[in-house]
Amino acid sequence: MSLSLGTLGIYAQNSGIQSSVKNVEKKVDSVLNLMTLEEKVGQMIQYNGSWDLTGPASETGNKQKEERLKKGLVGSMLNVLSVEATEKAQRMNMENSRIKIPLMFGYDVIHGYKTIFPVPLGETASWDMEAAEESARIAALESVAEGVNWTFSPMIDISRDARWGRIMEGSGEDPYLTSKVAVAKVRGYQGDDLSNPKTIAATAKHFAGYGLAEGGKDYNAVNIGKNELHNVVLPPFKAAADAGVATFMNSFNTIDGIPATGSKSLQREILKDRWDWQGFMVSDWGSIAEMIPHGFARDKIHAAEIAVKAGSDMDMEGGAYEIGLEKLVAEGKVDEALIDDAVKRILRVKFKMGLFEDPYKYIDANLMASVPYEEHKSTARDIAKKSIVLLKNENNLLPIKNSVKNIAVIGPLADDKDSPIGNWRAQGEANSAVSMLEGLKNAVSKETNITYSQGVTLGKGERSFLMPLDINKTDRSGISEAVENAKNAELVIMVLGEDAFQSGEGRSQANIGLAGLQKELLKEIHKVNKNIALVLINGRPMEITWSSENIPAIVEAWQLGTESGNAIADVLLGKYNPSGKLPVSFPRAVGQEPLYYNHKNTGRPYSAEHVTYSHYTDIKDGPLYPFGFGLSYTDFEYGKPKISKTELNAGDSLSLNISVTNSGKVKGREVVQLYLRDLIATSARPVKELKGFKLVELETGETKNVEFTIDEEMLKFYTASEKWQAENGEFELMVGGNSEDVQSIKFNFSK
Numbered sequence: 014m015s016l017s018l019g020t021l022g023i024y025a026q027n028s029g030i031q032s033s034v035k036n037v038e039k040k041v042d043s044v045l046n047l048m049t050l051e052e053k054v055g056q057m058i059q060y061n062g063s064w065d066l067t068g069p070a071s072e073t074g075n076k077q078k079e080e081r082l083k084k085g086l087v088g089s090m091l092n093v094l095s096v097e098a099t100e101k102a103q104r105m106n107m108e109n110s111r112i113k114i115p116l117m118f119g120y121d122v123i124h125g126y127k128t129i130f131p132v133p134l135g136e137t138a139s140w141d142m143e144a145a146e147e148s149a150r151i152a153a154l155e156s157v158a159e160g161v162n163w164t165f166s167p168m169i170d171i172s173r174d175a176r177w178g179r180i181m182e183g184s185g186e187d188p189y190l191t192s193k194v195a196v197a198k199v200r201g202y203q204g205d206d207l208s209n210p211k212t213i214a215a216t217a218k219h220f221a222g223y224g225l226a227e228g229g230k231d232y233n234a235v236n237i238g239k240n241e242l243h244n245v246v247l248p249p250f251k252a253a254a255d256a257g258v259a260t261f262m263n264s265f266n267t268i269d270g271i272p273a274t275g276s277k278s279l280q281r282e283i284l285k286d287r288w289d290w291q292g293f294m295v296s297d298w299g300s301i302a303e304m305i306p307h308g309f310a311r312d313k314i315h316a317a318e319i320a321v322k323a324g325s326d327m328d329m330e331g332g333a334y335e336i337g338l339e340k341l342v343a344e345g346k347v348d349e350a351l352i353d354d355a356v357k358r359i360l361r362v363k364f365k366m367g368l369f370e371d372p373y374k375y376i377d378a379n380l381m382a383s384v385p386y387e388e389h390k391s392t393a394r395d396i397a398k399k400s401i402v403l404l405k406n407e408n409n410l411l412p413i414k415n416s417v418k419n420i421a422v423i424g425p426l427a428d429d430k431d432s433p434i435g436n437w438r439a440q441g442e443a444n445s446a447v448s449m450l451e452g453l454k455n456a457v458s459k460e461t462n463i464t465y466s467q468g469v470t471l472g473k474g475e476r477s478f479l480m481p482l483d484i485n486k487t488d489r490s491g492i493s494e495a496v497e498n499a500k501n502a503e504l505v506i507m508v509l510g511e512d513a514f515q516s517g518e519g520r521s522q523a524n525i526g527l528a529g530l531q532k533e534l535l536k537e538i539h540k541v542n543k544n545i546a547l548v549l550i551n552g553r554p555m556e557i558t559w560s561s562e563n564i565p566a567i568v569e570a571w572q573l574g575t576e577s578g579n580a581i582a583d584v585l586l587g588k589y590n591p592s593g594k595l596p597v598s599f600p601r602a603v604g605q606e607p608l609y610y611n612h613k614n615t616g617r618p619y620s621a622e623h624v625t626y627s628h629y630t631d632i633k634d635g636p637l638y639p640f641g642f643g644l645s646y647t648d649f650e651y652g653k654p655k656i657s658k659t660e661l662n663a664g665d666s667l668s669l670n671i672s673v674t675n676s677g678k679v680k681g682r683e684v685v686q687l688y689l690r691d692l693i694a695t696s697a698r699p700v701k702e703l704k705g706f707k708l709v710e711l712e713t714g715e716t717k718n719v720e721f722t723i724d725e726e727m728l729k730f731y732t733a734s735e736k737w738q739a740e741n742g743e744f745e746l747m748v749g750g751n752s753e754d755v756q757s758i759k760f761n762f763s764k
């Protein structure tokens with residue numbers, strides 16, 4: 014079926030159209046045939062539509078933007094929030110333009126829209142993929158209730174450096190775990206059918222390498238080779254592409270000297286050709302024009318030329334495509350076929366979303382009334398409690414015993430209703446979280462006496478997405494009251510960590526300890542009362558070595574979102590037995606960063622006798638808390654792992670079985686982790702890599718058998734001959750409750 018401009022209008026209202034792939038392709042071609050070059054370029058432009066600026070705005074004034082909208086020369090908008098605003102923009106476009114191609118409305122819905130879930134790093138600590146999918150499904154529903162139909166999430170950048178502020182926004186240091194989260198998130202946002210008006214389009218970002226910024230400094234150069242790129246950075250993106258993610262976003266960084274936004278190899282050769290992915294690539298905010306300061310493009314027009322050739326399909330608020338593309342085609346510098354390819358990709362997503370059937374299908378003024386926000390809160394609490402990681406619990410200080418009747422709650426984050434909301438909070442209101450203090454008060458018996466003192470403040474003045482936080486380094490006026498309260502208490506709960514705006518974009522830090530006067534406060538309290546449970550609220554792994562040596566109980570509570578305080582209380586009081594495991598290594602000192610468990614061995618891994626081996630001379634080797642680590646209020650005992658055979662052939666599989674017993678006094682949930690090492694290969698392989706995990710719930714005294722299947726697919730990696738394949742030889746399987754505490758068993762593989 015070919016469409017004329019007239020039929021396009023009728024067609025836009027026809028809601029019964031099948032969206033089979035073939036049909037979609039035909040429709041895309043028909044629409045493309047009707048478009049002028051100017052209209053095609055228009056589809057490749059994204060405008061920011063509100064004042065929620067996330068970077069330097071383009072020079073184009075709002076008036077001019079409106080004019081272009083009316084002419085149908087805008088493909089999508091970001092940060093246009095509310096049913097009224099999206100409807101206004103869509104009408105402006107649909108009712109005035111010649112071509113009548115519906116707009117998409119994008120927004121950073123990163124860990125919830127109104128109901129805020131744990132920051133992604135925290136949520137990943139649950140290792141619960143149903144939870145990851147469910148929070149995305151809820152975020153999608155709340156987004157469409159306000160006209161947003163496209164999220165710039167999931168962020169699936171592998172990050173190994175706690176200094177990088179955006180580590181909170183991803184799933185940590187492991188490609189396998191991040192890949193699983195990527196798939197869960199895509200499913201949660203997009204559902205089975207992108208045209209369902211309760212789903213939104215997802216974005217796999219940032220393509221690629223952004224999380225490995227040198228020195229953990231945001232936007233910095235990434236210097237990795239093909240081995241790291243293919244084995245570490247790309248797997249989550251491949252998983253998202255295979256899961257049908259509608260869009261990708263490229264990244265600000267250079268990678269091996271080439272800006273990712275201008276990388277043909279990444280965008281065209283790998284993603285679009287080799288992986289045969291059919292969606293469209295949106296640039297990061299202004300990243301096309303940022304190729305100028307990178308020293309890669311002379312001016313915006315040159316930047317547009319590089320980006321379009323490389324496969325960037327839409328220019329986010331950068332103003333390069335707008336001024337460059339038509340001119341470049343007219344001058345013969347850019348083949349119009351490249352423009353056609355980009356536009357087809359954009360139209361394809363719009364067709365799949367059902368926007369041509371009904372441009373207003375995601376704009377439903379009645380939807381919000383039916384969104385079960387209260388139910389969402391209880392899901393948020395459930396996910397938050399599962400995300401908490403118990404790092405230390407000497408003498409079973411936790412859970413809080415019923416006999417404890419005097420508790421001193423101390424610290425700048427104890428009654429902070431804002432920090433748990435975290436950065437990238439979408440429409441999560443400021444100061445809307447249940448604070449830790451509120452949560453505890455809600456949960457304890459009437460006979461329990463709770464005193465509260467802030468001790469010190471963390472930040473001074475206003476908090477904002479765009480401004481750095483002014484840390485209090487001088488005001489100690491609250492310390493003495495806190496010390497008095499601590500003296501009189503049976504148990505002290507210290508709530509320390511990071512402000513919401515200490516992590517996130519542009520929030521790289523050279524220090525990752527307790528900022529400001531928090532450590533001083535902790536030490537003062539420790540002098541008068543040693544019974545301390547330290548609750549950390551933070552977005553990145555922190556350097557907490559002193560606490561780990563001196564404080565008997567430590568609870569990693571991340572920035573848990575709307576229900577933070579209730580979830581923390583559930584864990585502190587033992588209503589929920591903590592089951593989270595770290596998705597990222599915690600260092601002993603910031604100088605160890607980047608720090609990650611899945612590193613390659615050196616030629617000098619260890620020597621008890623000399624100094625000339627790979628280590629730091631001033632600290633103990635290894636992380637303070639390793640990847641995959643987390644305690645429980647119960648004990649899990651692992652049996653001996655058994656494998657079904659020691660020789661594995663191509664096309665065949667073997668199974669590993671291990672029993673896990675709950676030998677403690679309460680029921681609990683354990684994350685059983687499987688790691689693999691390829692002992693001799695054509696390129697050095699990591700000392701271990703996560704290859705599987707299983708969540709097991711165990712009653713007291715209960716034993717369950719956990720089985721993993723190992724096949725050729727699991728052994729594959731990007732080899733020295735640049736192929737994704739398994740190599741013959743010996744492999745070591747490691748299984749256990751964290752990346753360090755494992756039992757090994759070996760097998761051989763041959764093709």
Ligand code: BGC
Nearest residue numbers: 067068121165218297298518
């Ligand atoms: C961030 C992206 C985000 C975009 C739009 C950029 O600064 O890097 O992750 O999606 O802004 O807000």
